[in-house]
Structures are given as structure tokens and as C-alpha cells.
Amino acid sequence: MATRNKSNVDEELTKQFNWHDYKRLAHYLKPYMTKIYLILIVIILANVAGMLGPYFTKITIDTIIPNKDYRQLWLIGGLFTASLFFIGWCLRYRIYHITELGQDVLKDMRLDIFQHLQRLSFSYFDNRPHGKILIRVVNYINTLSDLLSNGLVNLISDVFNVIITLIFMFAINARLTWYSLILIPVLVIMVWFIQDRQRKAYQILSNKQSNLNAYIHESISGIKVTQSFAREKENFRIFNEDNEAYRTSWMHAVKIQFLLWPGVQNIAVLTMSLIYFVGIRNIGVDVSTGTLIAFIGYINNFWNPVINIGNFYNSLITATAYLERIFETLDEKPEIEDQSQAKNLPQIQGHVTFDHVYFRYEPGKNILTDVNFHVDQGQSVALVGPTGAGKTTIINLLSRFYDVNEGDVKIDDHDVRDVTLSSLRKQMGVMLQDTFIFSGTIMDNIRYGKLDATDEEVVAAAKIVRADDFISELKDGYQTKVEERGSTLSAGQRQLVAFARVLLADPRILILDEATSSIDTKTEELLQSGLLALLKGRTSFIIAHRLSTIKNCDQIFYIDGGQIMEHGTHDELMHQHGLYYQLYQSQYEMLKLEPLEA
């Protein structure tokens, strides 16, 4: 199980610097190789055209002007102008297509990470704040944008630029060229010195960024609780701390990052001075005036891309901190996966068996201990018992959201671990405690579990569970837009929509966790008849704290401490005068009603 994390706790930095991450990043470029080759050709052509300028200057100074050859001068001027237009076109082509390439790669990465997240098990999401997951899909991937678009454009272009410039330089004067390269080792040592410090600084920065994001996410999700407890000041204080930590780590990271740029600049200036010095001393020996002027042009052509390559390397190191997190998420193995031999679960009838089931979320702490039961096809079962008893855990095992530690969970004699997850879950209708409404229309929300359902089928399902009454009264009826989490609907209305959603999917096994808790007595009465229609012919598991809603179930399990303490029908359990009886009595005492004799 993954390490638990909180918004104010830094994530662990487990990975060593790893070139393999770059290989994986390069792998994302593979589908776009044709585009890359075309861009490369354009870059080479532009670089060659760019080299012509200083060369034209050299010819003009050394030959054309002394010979007063004006025809040649016009020709050179024309060629120079044409080369500038050509370079302009190449630049536009390069920028557009490399930006597109970068965005294509980011889109692919986002798709991969989103698809992977959807496969990860509950335990992954149990163990980390959602804000920390969110930041990986959005922000961290975005940080690569510059690297993959501008960075990559410039890198490819700059490497060619350096090579082509060196060829021209060696062709003109080999001695001056060697002098131009004399300080390169200093540059390499400097990069070496900075890289690890910079990577660590950015890892810390990414952690602080992640903490901040998690806290913002948590604060927005819990804003109603915050305001109702008037806790804004305290939340502001916590946020301020995270914010300050983020700022400090940012400043530390850029301080290291900015060491490189001035360093490279200084080396470039020193080299330039050296060339002037050596060049001027050797004028007339093996250096002509034209050669020296052309050389100074080439030196700029040489150092500008070298500075850019240095900056690219700098961004690469920065991106490493983010890249590691992205690949870490992609490498996270879903704890619950289809086994290699998993078969599709055939159309089920709905028999359910728990055979000596033990389960724990964390090592050493059993949540379920030796749970055994059998439920026949079409039976309704209620799970009742004190809070934290293990009721939700039982139904989570049934849908294989977690795997049992010992024992078996079987549906129609198929062990849930031997069948594919999608074929299993498609035949189950689960309504969890937290009724989730997605942003969209009410129609979309009901259709969520059966995308090909017609409008008529949606309305029919809503009618059965009595959701149609309130939906029809809304201004836009089924087309009424609802926000994420259904904040514009009442809790009862949200549950009715979720009921319709489950009914429409027509599952063989139905799981309703606290499903009726938010519905008022009047709605509850309406719902009971709808619920009966919903349960008809399906095996159903209902977790309810209000016992009035489950009195008619075929079996009632009283769960406590992760074990089934009592089971039977309502009447049988009332006659036992045991735990269920006491719970039932206490509910009526609470309502100040006379206890009903079973």
C-alpha cells in the first residue's frame, strides 16, 4: 500500500537521477518522426542560409571592394536579401510545427496519465490528497510544454547551428577556431557542478507546489464547513505558511538556476576577447581583416546556440523534477487489476457468497474477520450495525474495489478475482454514501451508466424511483444543468437522481450504501414504492442506519467489529432480543415513539 500523505507533508523523493526518464520522454516523440525530420530539414536549410551572411561580408571586404566589382556586389546583395527572406520563412515553419509537436506530445502524456489514473485502485486515492494528483496531470505536464516546444526547437536548431558554424570556422581559420573552443571544458565543469543542486532544488519546489495545490483543493472542497465554523482565519494562516514555503523554495531554485546563464555569458565574452587578441596579433600572418570580421560574426553564431544549449540543459534539469513525478504516477501499479487468466463474467443470476473472508486496509489491523454468508439470487439483504463496523467494507469487496486478504468472494460460483473487472462491475449497480453528481444535465447524469439509453428510457427510470416529480418541476426539466457534486440540488434530490442512474443501468446486483439517509419522510414514502420496483428481481445489499427502510429485507446482517453478529429476518431478529433488537428499540426511543413489538 502506498505511503499515506497529507497536504502539509512533502512527498518522498525516492528516485535517483535517471537518464531513463528522458528515454521515456523521447519515446513520446516516436509517432511524430516524419514531422521531426521535415522540421530538421528546414532547420538545416535555415542554418546554411544563416551562414552565408558573414561569408558574403568576407568576400565583399577581401575581394569585391578592393576590385570595385559592382556587378558582383549587386549579386551578393540580392543573394543576401533572398537568404534573409528564406530564413524568415523557415523560422515561421519551425516555430509553428515544433510548437504543434510539443503540444501533441503533451496531449499524449495527459491522455496516458488520465487513463492510468482511471485504472488505479481506491487505495491509491485513499492515500494521497487529490490536489497532489491533480497537479501532476495539469501543472507538471504543462511545465514540460516549454521544454518540448521552444526548448526542443532551439535545441535541434542550435546543435545544427553549432556544427555548421564550426565547419565554416574551421574552413576559414583552424587556429582561431581552436582558440574559440579553449574555454568549453570550463563550461562543462560549471554545468556539472550546478546540475544536481538544481535538480534537488526543483524537487523541493515541486513538493511545496504540490502541498499548496492540495491545500487549495481541500479548502475549496470543504469551503462550506470552513465558513460554517468561521475558520477562515486559521485556514488563511495555514495557506500563508504553505505559500511562504513555496515562495522560498522557488527563490532558492531560481538562484541556482540563474548561476549558469551569467557563467556562460562570461565565458562567451572571454572567448571573444581572446579571438580579438589572437586575431589582431596575427593579422597579416594567417588572418586577413575580412577573416577576422567574419570570424567575429561566426563566434556570435557559435556562442549564442551554445548559451541556448546550456539553457536547454538547465530547463531539462528543472523538468526532471516534474518528469520523475509524472512517470512515478504512470508506474504506479493498480492494486486491483485483471489477472492474466481473467475471463469475462457471463450474465449473472445474482448468487453471492462470502467464504471465510478476512480483510485489512493496513497490515496488522483486521477490519473483517471470518465473514461468511450466502445470498440467493433476487434476495434483498440489509447490513446494519454501529458506525465503523465494516458494512461499507463488505460491499467494497463485492465489487472488488479491494481484494480480500483471506477467503473468497463469489458471485454465481465465480471468484471475483478470476473475472475481468469491467464485466464484474458492469453487472453491479453501486450507489455509494457520497452520491456523486457530475457537471452536465440531469439527463446526462441519469444516463451515466448506460450511455446508449434513449431519453424515454431515462424518463421511465426516473419515474419508477419517483425522481420525475421534482425533475419535471425544474425550469428546464431533464435538461436542467447541474454543477459538479450537484450543489444546486438538495441531498434528497441528488439521491433520487442516483437511484434513477442505477436503475437505468439495470444491474443484477444492487448496492445501496446509506442510500435513503437524506430523504425526508414524505419522499421516503414515495421512494419505498420506487425502491421496491428497483429491488425487484435483483440481489440487493442495502446499508441503512434508519431501520424503518430495511424492515422488509429478506435477510438482515447485524455487523459489529468486522463480524456478522446476528442474521435473520426483521421478525426473527426482533424475537432474538439481541443487538438488532436493541438498535431498533434505541431508534424509536430517540424518536420518542413507543417501541413497536415485532
Ligand SMILES: Nc1ncnc2c1ncn2[C@@H]1O[C@H](COP(=O)(O)OP(=O)(O)OP(=O)(O)O)[C@@H](O)[C@H]1O
Ligand atoms: N480506506 C481506508 N483505509 C483505512 N481504513 C479504513 C478505510 N476505510 C475504512 N476504514 C476503516 O475500516 C473500518 C470499517 O469501515 P467501514 O466504512 O466499512 O464502516 P461502516 O460500517 O460502513 O461505517 P459507517 O456506518 O459509519 O459508514 C473503520 O474502522 C474505518 O476507519
